[in-house]
Amino acid sequence: MKVSQLENAIFLDIPGFLTDENTFTDDASIIRSLNRSAAVRRHARQPQDYPVARGLPSYSERPPLLDGKIDRSFSADLGNVRTLYVEAKVGDVVIMTPSNHFDHLLIGEITSSWDKEQTLYLSDYVGEPVPYRSVKWLSHNLTRRDFRNRVARRMQNRKAITRFDSDLYDDIFRLVYQRYVWGGISKIDVFAPGYSSADPTVTIESSFLIKYAVAAYAAIEKGEYDAFSALAIEEAADRYFDADLVIQIAQSFGSPGGYIAKLVGSAAAIVVGIFVGMALADESKSQSQIRDEAGQQIVKLQSDAPADAGVDWDAIHRSVTVGRVDDLRHKYGRAAKAKLGLTLEGHTPPQITALDPSRTGE
Incomplete structure (x- = not known):
């Protein structure tokens, strides 16, 4: 997950993920947009080898296979999209963790439900939209060391999104609020x-x-x-x-x-x-x-x-x-x-x- 403090936004690395009001209502629509986003990233990395991404209808509603199985990284992307754009609710706490154990965390609250107007554009992917969720950043000087060990260990997970179990909420809220x-x-x-x-x-x-x-x-x-x-x-x-x-x-x-x-x-x-x-x-x-x-x-x-x-x-x-x-x-x-x-x-x-x-x- 990435952050734009200027936009008060959080988003995933899914450039060219085209959306409308129905995109997040079923997995087939999400998969189609993820397949297009993968094409945008391939072209950005190796423009001489991969063509410019086409319109959304050109892409499959099936996940890509690797050695006959669904690509694990694609499955992770699909789960992250569901978590951030479908399941995350207004008022949910977001914690952005730095790589250094001593650096300050960036902590915010999701402020609105997602809608199709919530897109931004990144300089690395000219003209390709990225959907985001609006957040309000909270004023804190907290680091991972301030939290109980069981919470701090979860913050070390380097996945794009890690969800905290509900039995850890109180440990987090007591410091954040x-x-x-x-x-x-x-x-x-x-x-x-x-x-x-x-x-x-x-x-x-x-x-x-x-x-x-x-x-x-x-x-x-x-x-x-x-x-x-x-x-x-x-x-x-x-x-x-x-x-x-x-x-x-x-x-x-x-x-x-x-x-x-x-x-x-x-x-x-x-x-x-x-x-x-x-x-x-x-x-x-x-x-x-x-x-x-x-x-x-x-x-x-x-x-x-x-x-x-x-x-x-x-x-x-x-x-x-x-x-x-x-x-x-x-x-x-x-x-x-x-x-x-x-x-x-x-x-x-x-x-x-x-x-x-x-x-x-x-």
């Missing part, structure tokens, strides 16, 4: 770039905010958010915090520092993000402004989420309309920002792999 939901588990990173003290108590307010937000989610799940919001914030956190919802809450204040919260429930990270965000809101904003902005954020998250996400959006939206936002902001949010620079905005995940149970059993 600040927040994600996968298989009923959700995760969020909270960043603390301002830590510069030998005093261990400077983390108290920030840690409490994480605990309070998890407790708020537990109250929402139990249908008891009204009772939760009526309590003093400390009592509410103590009474409703549910350790059974926590897979991992880890913290580190090296460089970069922060928290990683990995929780049971598709909506857990959403609620934690919403409540921590309200607590860290700008001092100049009124409580009603903060609630309005949180409500708008929830609406956007809901519009971006799949319909079967299993999230009670009405309950989450209602939770930001009541409660002690100002108490939380003034007593804990203010100190968390002053002492740690606590924020939901950041690019590099907190470096807490030593505390991460998912890295055991490599």
Whole structure:
């Protein structure tokens, strides 16, 4: 698989692969276009020995044979075409691996379904189109060494396309995304770039905010958010915090520092993000402004989420309309920002792999 950052595109080395809206509906059409693409490559390499490629109807819908068997490289091309142009879905993660173990990976998301207008032209194959998939490149400084061994080993595969098994997704998502939901588990990173003290108590307010937000989610799940919001914030956190919802809450204040919260429930990270965000809101904003902005954020998250996400959006939206936002902001949010620079905005995940149970059993 190849990449064009200028075009925000990924594509295969199949120049002259002619397409229309029906190309990827059956193998016969794909094989015909692959046979033409092979002719384009042969002519480009040895123009004196091979003619210019002809029109698409001139090529067979049967795969080429080698010693009476289907050419293995052609079979690989056919499988790669199916994977990239038929099976890859919007939102799928793409990782382009360099040959060097220490070089940065190029990581992106597929942003749209393929259509016949998605073609580009390469200088080596003048006038011959190449279909591509659109991607959005994510900002990362990750290398293969940052991933668990079982993931890093798969990245060493030099095939054009390697598909990761679903049991490896969580290992990948935890590094690629600040927040994600996968298989009923959700995760969020909270960043603390301002830590510069030998005093261990400077983390108290920030840690409490994480605990309070998890407790708020537990109250929402139990249908008891009204009772939760009526309590003093400390009592509410103590009474409703549910350790059974926590897979991992880890913290580190090296460089970069922060928290990683990995929780049971598709909506857990959403609620934690919403409540921590309200607590860290700008001092100049009124409580009603903060609630309005949180409500708008929830609406956007809901519009971006799949319909079967299993999230009670009405309950989450209602939770930001009541409660002690100002108490939380003034007593804990203010100190968390002053002492740690606590924020939901950041690019590099907190470096807490030593505390991460998912890295055991490599």
